[in-house]
Amino acid sequence: MRNQPRDVTGGDQVLSGIIPGLGLMNYILGWFTVPIEVFLRRDFGERYFTRANFFAGLIVLVIFRFASSLVGIFNPLTWLFGSRGGDDPYVYVSWMGTVIEYYFYLSIIHFLRIWWNDITGRPVHSYSSGRSWLRPIGWFLMGILNRFLNAVVRLLFKIIPKTNQDRLPGALPVLRDVDIFTERFVEPFTVFVFAIMCAQIGQTSMFFWLFFSVMALNFSTGARHQAQRSYVLDIRDQLIDAKIINDALRGIDSPGSERMEQFIKETAREAERTPEIIQVIEKTHPTLADAIAAMNPQLKKSVQRSNPPIFPGDSINTNGEAI
Structure with missing residues (x-):
């Protein structure tokens, strides 16, 4: 696809066919x-946090809750020291039940928030991934990093030719999107810290859930930000x-103009032999069709006929054409 980066590995689809279980792993990490x-x-x-996604997340937590029960039964510490009742420091008490409880409460709040935004006429983008509660921390850390990175960029601009000095204001600050910075770095690191803390206090199921969540966050946010970046690059490439x-x-x-001129001429010659092709080009690549028409006036009429003007009172079909 045009909006995908060059990937010599063939991408996830090819790798999933080569590496057994890779596709299933990515699918599970999404949950x-x-x-x-x-x-x-x-x-x-509304289309990001759906009911189906809610139940998928609930299944993940229930599985880890069940796993925590097994850990409590087969806790090696109880084999060594035995169980002495509720005050026994070696009796395993999982926090996963509390996590599931708060997951229910917070999910209800999220659904109510989506509903309220909709009925009050203030809906967010339906595919919005939300705003992080850790955004203030990301803003603070990004500001500190920008102090160092901006100094490096200023130093580099002193080395490069003076003809590029006017581009310095546009290059600063280096880190600009606090949401991306928070989602890519602050959130995974915070979850990782909590995972280590849970491991230290013996919350095994919590540790594994948070550990896999770190990988899932990196995978999911990385893919989403790459798609957003590809969209921006598509627009820039068109310009x-x-x-x-x-x-x-x-x-x-200019770089590429000679090759483009030759390509336009060759396409125009082909369009002279097959005039119908100009209509296909006009639908898929209108800018190229206009360039061909400008270079060959005889083909300009074909482009105009493929897009006849629409006047007030004309009936419009499903393709947006005048009837």
């Missing part, structure tokens, strides 16, 4: 993101392509 995000974030989108086409038509020598 792990739900419970931990319920605790870490707020203001979810670059439009500039190259414009330079090619105006005869301006």
Whole structure:
């Protein structure tokens, strides 16, 4: 796909076919993101935190709750020291039951929040992943890192030619999106710290749940941010392509303009032999069609016929064309 980065490994689909269980692992890790995000974030989108996702997260917690019961039964400390009743320091008491209870409460609050935003006319994006409660910490840490990174960038700009000095204001600050910084670094690190704390106090099931949640957060947020970045890159590539086409038509020598001019001429010659192709190009690549029409006036009429003007009072079909 055009909006996917170059990946010589073939991507997740190819790797899933080569590495047994990789696809299943990624699928299961997606379930792990739900419970931990319920605790870490707020203001979810309606199609992001759904009922199906809620039950998927609940299943994950119930499985770990069941696993914690097994840990209590087969706790090696009770084999060595025996059980002396409720005050026995070696009796395993899991916190997973409390986690499930608060998961219910917070999920209800999230669903009510989504419903309230909808009926009051203030809905968030339906695929919004929410806003982190740790955002103030991310803002603080990002500010500290930017002090160092900005100093490095200023030093580099003193080394480069003076013709690029005017680009310095646009390069600062280095880290700009506090939400991405928080989700990619602050949230996983915080969950990891809690996982280590749970391991230290003997909460085995809590430790494994939080440990897998760290991996799930990194996987999920990384994939989502890459998709968002790809969308931005698509728009930027379109602007670059439009500039190259414009330079090619105006005869301006710029990187890629000569190759684009040759490509437009070859496509125009092909369109002369098969005029119908210009209509296909106009639907899929309108900028290229306009460039071909500008280079070959005879094809301009074909482009205009493929998009006849719509006047007031015309009936419109399902394709947006005048009837």
